[in-house]
Amino acid sequence: EAGVAQSPRYKIIEKRQSVAFWCNPISGHATLYWYQQILGQGPKLLIQFQNNGVVDDSQLPKDRFSAERLKGVDSTLKIQPAKLEDSAVYLCASSLAAGGANTGELFFGEGSRLTVL
Amino acid sequence: SQQGEEDPQALSIQEGENATMNCSYKTSINNLQWYRQNSGRGLVHLILIRSNEREKHSGRLRVTLDTSKKSSSLLITASRAADTASYFCAPVNDYKLSFGAGTTVTVRA
Numbered sequence: 001e002a003g004v005a006q007s008p009r010y011k012i013i014e015k016r017q018s019v020a021f022w023c024n025p026i027s028g029h030a031t032l033y034w035y036q037q038i039l040g041q042g043p044k045l046l047i048q049f050q051n052n053g054v055v056d057d058s059q060l061p062k063d064r065f066s067a068e069r070l071k072g073v074d075s076t077l078k079i080q081p082a083k084l085e086d087s088a089v090y091l092c093a094s095s096l097a098a099g100g101a102n103t104g105e106l107f108f109g110e111g112s113r114l115t116v117l
Numbered sequence: 118s119q120q121g122e123e124d125p126q127a128l129s130i131q132e133g134e135n136a137t138m139n140c141s142y143k144t145s146i147n148n149l150q151w152y153r154q155n156s157g158r159g160l161v162h163l164i165l166i167r168s169n170e171r172e173k174h175s176g177r178l179r180v181t182l183d184t185s186k187k188s189s190s191l192l193i194t195a196s197r198a199a200d201t202a203s204y205f206c207a208p209v210n211d212y213k214l215s216f217g218a219g220t221t222v223t224v225r226a
Contacts, residue, residue, distance in 0.1 A: 042216035103209045108159035
């Protein structure tokens, strides 16, 4: 079974530039998550999709970050314009379903490491 | 959403020894999950324990859950060099799953 695919693995940009990350979840997984992990910290949830609807985007800085999940499959996370503090690893994860005790294990991709200079 | 708080922040042990780390959380949960992250990699799910369970085993891993104290522990027995990683607990409340800062475990040969 193919895992969660993310690209690019590494990206270096100047501040105020834009960047986009792509994620393809495991086939059949209804729920897709984007996490931001700053060096030395735990992953912080940015946005959670159930199929192509947003379940939680309370921690997404909406003035500069946007995400979409067209057709309920793959997803794109965009940052525009980037700031120095956006330097982090952006992790995508997927799970079969989410809801109460049925929120089961998350499968993570390898992440996209962003450096903003 | 709540997040787990792991303790200690870092742990260094000799190969073959056991490693124990703890997690505390603040509100009621549906289940609690533990994940491992090797340096530069994504997180890998280790074990899920439901709110009505008190203990669960998986290979060399043993997880306990005390909902009255809002705490969980992860024990790794007979540690190996490959266990060197960061370990995160993730309490799940409704559909929300959040991570703390993790415990970094170093296993010395």
